[in-house]
Amino acid sequence: MEKSRNGYLLAIESSCDDSSAAIFKGRQLLSNIISSQLDHRDLGGVVPELASRKHLENIQPVVEQALKKAGIGKSELKAIAYTQGPGLLGSLLVGAGYAKGLALSHQLPLIGIHHMEAHVLAHFIEDPHPRYPFLCLLVSGGHTQLVIMHDAFEMEVVGKTIDDAAGEAFDKTGKILGLPYPAGPEIDRLAQKGKARFKFTTPSVDGLNFSFSGLKTSILYFLRDEKKKNPDFIEQNLTDICASVQKTIVDYLLLQLEKAMEQYGLDRVAIAGGVSANSELRRRVQGLKNIGAEVFILPMKYCVDNAGMIGMAGVFKWEKEMYTTLDAPVFTK
Ligand code: KG4
Ligand code: ZN
Numbered sequence: 001m002e003k004s005r006n007g008y009l010l011a012i013e014s015s016c017d018d019s020s021a022a023i024f025k026g027r028q029l030l031s032n033i034i035s036s037q038l039d040h041r042d043l044g045g046v047v048p049e050l051a052s053r054k055h056l057e058n059i060q061p062v063v064e065q066a067l068k069k070a071g072i073g074k075s076e077l078k079a080i081a082y083t084q085g086p087g088l089l090g091s092l093l094v095g096a097g098y099a100k101g102l103a104l105s106h107q108l109p110l111i112g113i114h115h116m117e118a119h120v121l122a123h124f125i126e127d128p129h130p131r132y133p134f135l136c137l138l139v140s141g142g143h144t145q146l147v148i149m150h151d152a153f154e155m156e157v158v159g160k161t162i163d164d165a166a167g168e169a170f171d172k173t174g175k176i177l178g179l180p181y182p183a184g185p186e187i188d189r190l191a192q193k194g195k196a197r198f199k200f201t202t203p204s205v206d207g208l209n210f211s212f213s214g215l216k217t218s219i220l221y222f223l224r225d226e227k228k229k230n231p232d233f234i235e236q237n238l239t240d241i242c243a244s245v246q247k248t249i250v251d252y253l254l255l256q257l258e259k260a261m262e263q264y265g266l267d268r269v270a271i272a273g274g275v276s277a278n279s280e281l282r283r284r285v286q287g288l289k290n291i292g293a294e295v296f297i298l299p300m301k302y303c304v305d306n307a308g309m310i311g312m313a314g315v316f317k318w319e320k321e322m323y324t325t326l327d328a329p330v331f332t333k
Helices: 038-043 048-070 089-106 115-124 166-176 183-191 213-229 233-264 279-291 307-319
Strands: 008-013 018-025 028-036 077-085 110-114 134-139 144-151 154-160 268-272 294-297
Touching (some): 008 048, 008 307, 018 307, 028 048, 028 307, 077 089, 077 115, 077 307, 089 110, 110 115, 110 307, 115 134, 115 144, 115 154, 115 268, 115 307, 134 233, 144 233, 166 183, 166 213, 166 233, 183 233, 213 233, 233 279, 268 279
Parallel strands (some): 008 077, 077 110, 134 268, 268 294
Antiparallel strands (some): 018 028, 144 154
16 A cells, blocks of 8 residues: 555546546646536436436546546556545445445555535645634535534534525526526526515524525415516516525525624634535625635635545545545445
């Protein structure tokens, strides 16, 4: 086994519908290739069987591209990191199987990574990065959490959603509006041309938790009533509806984030996960600087699922010799 943690590490991400591979040399990211599966767009969501089949086709080409871009061959790899969970079972199994096969055949240390930890640790790919402890609003398609990062693998969850995730709120609303999956980026784009003039019920829960299912219902009823009066209501008001939905979700995220900052006395804040690509959320979190916060917002390419973030977490685990055995299972939750 390689003892120097300065060699080349290959990272693989396959938890949902993107196959991705990245190469690190020490803590430096050399390549980060993502192959997005567009097949799900018209199907209204990710179809698990289709996703795993696509991973089977894509994984080898993305690894080869990542190696090529880094200018190295497979034989130069010294460690392999992969997403162990959470995610879709079939998708995870393809990435895990590939990583394990390679680790076994090349006698390399294997490093299983928690997808949500990796989303936060993406903040360490480029400088400046936050010092510990910091508060992170972790918002993706499957999770919405407020976490305090005490150290790379010491993540304290202080708030989480009790039903849908923030990304799901965007995606499900988009579905109602007839937008393609995933609707988050599309709502963001349309919202920029609209005015947030409609009011939706803000979900309310105690403490630092979140609930988004009420919002979905509120939007559904609102549209049903408006469509009774005007069948073309959605088409005629799409940009304003999108701006209103986005504002409701972002207001709510900010409310809980600021509550957590105050409750834990933390003024170092970060956002991560696919929804952190949202322009309104980024703008509003940036605004926390006005109340004296130190704010960390990722470049867009590190917000959505990518193997770079898995590799960053992998390098930190490699440094600590936190390895995974070949018989380790994947986990879906
Ligand atoms: O982190 P991610 O790539 O995958 C998961 O781990 O789930 O997040 C995907 C989610 C989707 O729900 C997508 O609609 C949302 O992130 N998303 C956005 C934006 N870009 C991606 N939501 C709002 N605005 C965006 N610009
Ligand atoms: Zn993710």
